[in-house]
Amino acid sequence: MIHKSQRALKPRKMPVQARAALTVEAISEATIQVLLSSGADRLTTTRVAERAGVSVGTLYQYYPNKQSLLFAILEQQLDRVSAAVEAACEQSCGKPLAEMVRYVVGQFVDAKMVRTDISTALYRISVYLGGPELVRRTEERSRKALEGMIKTAPDVAGKPEPFAIQMMYSAMAGATRNVLEAGAPPVMVRKLREHLVLLCQCYVRALSNITR
Amino acid sequence: MIHKSQRALKPRKMPVQARAALTVEAISEATIQVLLSSGADRLTTTRVAERAGVSVGTLYQYYPNKQSLLFAILEQQLDRVSAAVEAACEQSCGKPLAEMVRYVVGQFVDAKMVRTDISTALYRISVYLGGPELVRRTEERSRKALEGMIKTAPDVAGKPEPFAIQMMYSAMAGATRNVLEAGAPPVMVRKLREHLVLLCQCYVRALSNITR
Amino acid sequence: MIHKSQRALKPRKMPVQARAALTVEAISEATIQVLLSSGADRLTTTRVAERAGVSVGTLYQYYPNKQSLLFAILEQQLDRVSAAVEAACEQSCGKPLAEMVRYVVGQFVDAKMVRTDISTALYRISVYLGGPELVRRTEERSRKALEGMIKTAPDVAGKPEPFAIQMMYSAMAGATRNVLEAGAPPVMVRKLREHLVLLCQCYVRALSNITR
Amino acid sequence: MIHKSQRALKPRKMPVQARAALTVEAISEATIQVLLSSGADRLTTTRVAERAGVSVGTLYQYYPNKQSLLFAILEQQLDRVSAAVEAACEQSCGKPLAEMVRYVVGQFVDAKMVRTDISTALYRISVYLGGPELVRRTEERSRKALEGMIKTAPDVAGKPEPFAIQMMYSAMAGATRNVLEAGAPPVMVRKLREHLVLLCQCYVRALSNITR
């Protein structure tokens, strides 16, 4: 059962020709656009295909069903963000805590903001059947990276409580989401970045004080 | 335009007979249940009516369409939480900042946790057409209350930056959401409460240091 | 079967009390109003009852179903017009043809125009199941009266061809309908009256010339 | 507003493949059939699709809603008749009045009788929301053609009164409708043709006498 549904969500085939790659890209883009302009409940495969400039049949050659289409872009985006966080964590190993946090949080926000339209669009489908599950798996990955990194901070005694990591991540993700859904102008994004750094820094510092 | 859509979301009529009040209540409950058991995309008016033990026709006597049904319970829940925050703010006027934050954050979490099932269920529909708008309006209300309260703190110089309030609220709401969507056991809820208090406290303290 | 459907269209009971008569009248009126304001396809029993200021239940105490309601007012109106034509025919017996036609046509138009709103409204339901049948029966009645009358004209030799009568009636009814559906101002109604008299007069005169 | 409703009534897309053209034709035909066999109030899109031998979905690929389906065939028929009248008017320019009327009236009746089933069926829906409006627009077209033609008659002094034209058209249309709704046998149709010519001829002659 699980196997089946897992497979059902995978893209049907990889584009081998150059032209096909363009098609797949066009469909992805169209999905975002439709999501933003029409909303999640009026996103239909036909509309997506239309916007992408291909026929429905073509869409179904690359994605076995509607969900797989949504999952593909959701996964892609989440992977991108996770990767950014992981990379930032790795680069920050051994640095002082405050610096760690500054860098990682900054990279997280930047990753989300590379394409605000995609981020915004995806909030609208993240609730879909299995969506939250995918989100959770992704967060897990980031949390592990964060946990590993913090352990290497020279100015922290003991290991961080796992829940605290989740807390911090939730705060980061939650605040970012809120700002995006409010239709953020660039200036606000910058503010978000600063304040989020501050918020996380003082939170982790407070925690280490308690632990001590 | 706004008028029309606003009206379309309002319940159709108030029950005048006692029997009718029971019916309306049953429909509300059933909506939550279906949302939890079947998910947002398999929530149909027929299913809701069935679960409520009434006919579809009856459902449509009280709600002009599916959206109005979802809105009604979303609005109810958001109002409840907003009211809790407002009350907490009022009660905390003039107290020291740390205490303020402790009380308000605690009340916020408690309000969300009164019925975790409803909270969880509503995350699944808050994305619906107009949902985010409603959510934003509600947050506005809470932010105003928070802003007003903080101004009365004896140990804070100057007024808080509006964006900081939004930040804090987003962190609160975001973290709570994450915990709930992860399927929180009661013990975690308690931890969430503590950590959220800590996180917000040190954030606002850090802010006032900066301001000074 | 025929018996059954015939009965199903009859009003359920005659109002015996004065209050009841008022109610029935109110329902009739409301039906017209709804027909005019909402159109035939949005005429619902609930809406009619509402407009009449009674509950649906009450409506169903006087009419066994929706059709009977519509038929009642359709029949009433048609009867009124038929009666007017018959009376006019009787009064014109023995008069010269031109005078006959002038009087009858005038009376017909007047009968239709007593309440233009009712006439207009009824065009919208005359198509209903069985409507055309009722209309035909009514026309039959008028045609017989016309035929009987024309036979008594001193300036006509031989009897009129039955089809010619139908022709004349159709022209009268059709032209009147057209004018009403175009939203006739009173001045047009007067013109209609004149021209219809002229049209019918010269038609019947032409016919008698041929016959001779 | 008008734009929206206008668009809502237009067919959704033109068939591009040969197969599709057949489908559209089948749907049109089926609509007439259902209208005749089941009546206007029992005409459902499902029934039409069934009779056409296609699925409902297919129907909705070509017509955005039920009304547009009905409008399409109503418009087609009305256009055909209007065109016939216009052509006849053009051909009769400059001929004597009696001949004009004979030819035009004949063409009108013939056009209506090409497919008596369609004509009959359409009387049943012409009342639909917007139906009368469409009918009026169509009549306007014919009236203009008639007016233009009569001006060219050598044996008529002055121009005809506009109302008289409407009168004549109404008489023509009304009488034809009556005969068709009575379930006309071919022999009656021939009679209608003759009598209508006579009726109109003597009417217009009478008018010119008055004018003179």
Added chain:
DNA sequence: CATGAATGAGGTTTCATTCAT
């Protein structure tokens, strides 16, 4: 490979009618 016509289950919504109060 691409197309787009066709499918039909299933969703939302209406409304004539009944019946307990």
Added chain:
DNA sequence: TATGAATGAAACCTCATTCAT
């Protein structure tokens, strides 16, 4: 008798998906 809550069949319409061309 009057009310209006409840019913549920049936209408309209959408859209994910398939498949012949």
